[in-house]
């Protein structure tokens with residue numbers, strides 16, 4: 359029997375982001391991806407120039423980095439696009455500052471960019487992708503101020519709780535930096551979701567599962583999980599070509615991610631459960647071919663186990 363109450367319907371088996379948004383806003387809220395022209399400190403020479411081993415920003419989204427339009431023009435264009443005019447289930451959206459490190463600029467410039475997005479009556483909030491070492495006090499103060507009137511969520515790159523991995527992937531920060539940034543942001547009433555990658559060759563699968571003990575202790579609202587992908591034209595693709603290492607297959611990922619979900623706390627919103635880089639950018643692994651199908655297989659696997667997110671977490675809801 360599943361404990362009651364869980365923060366999600368029993369048949370879902372895990373706390374879907376779409377459900378959380380419906381609970382909060384009473385309707386769907388789509389994200390409008392924005393490229394505000396940022397760079398990041400492991401690319402611009404501040405910490406390094408090579409970037410994280412796995413990073414190719416063109417793989418972040420279908421909209422590859424082109425001539426960057428103003429925030430106003432990007433949002434206008436998206437709202438007028440066929441994809442969005444067809445959406446009849448909502449007219450509210452989040453501005454999703456997605457590419458590179460979206461807090462990596464002087465605070466007055468950030469305020470101008472964020473407010474330009476918030477000037478649209480359709481924009482209900484900001485989702486801001488960033489690194490833990492790019493959140494100085496004045497930026498958190500700005501976000502705290504905005505969060506008084508809008509939904510604000512940081513999508514923070516944790517990537518691993520193991521410093522040996524962070525070092526290997528050239529992140530340029532350690533886990534303690536992530537932990538500190540999360541605590542400081544949450545203390546200012548800003549939602550934080552962790553971006554997390556499973557499958558680094560520097561970690562055993564047991565270590566990956568054990569990372570839930572640390573993740574569960576962080577005051578995160580949500581988590582966005584990816585299986586490690588090797589993307590073309592990245593330093594990792596070169597390493598993999600010279601010395602291939604084991605990656606999750608689709609058959610392995612489904613039971614593994616179910617094990618992982620069982621260990622996570624039940625109130626952690628699950629924003630993603632599998633990577634979704636564009637297929638023609640990928641070297642390996644070449645799944646999922648159909649993301650919705652994988653999510654259904656994960657749900658079915660949990661159902662088969664008569665289990666759910668948090669089912670094996672010692673501090674689960676009871």
Ligand code: SF4
Pocket residue numbers: 397398399400401408409410413414415457458459489515
């Ligand atoms: S993953 Fe993020 S922090 Fe790393 S190089 Fe890419 S944009 Fe920079």
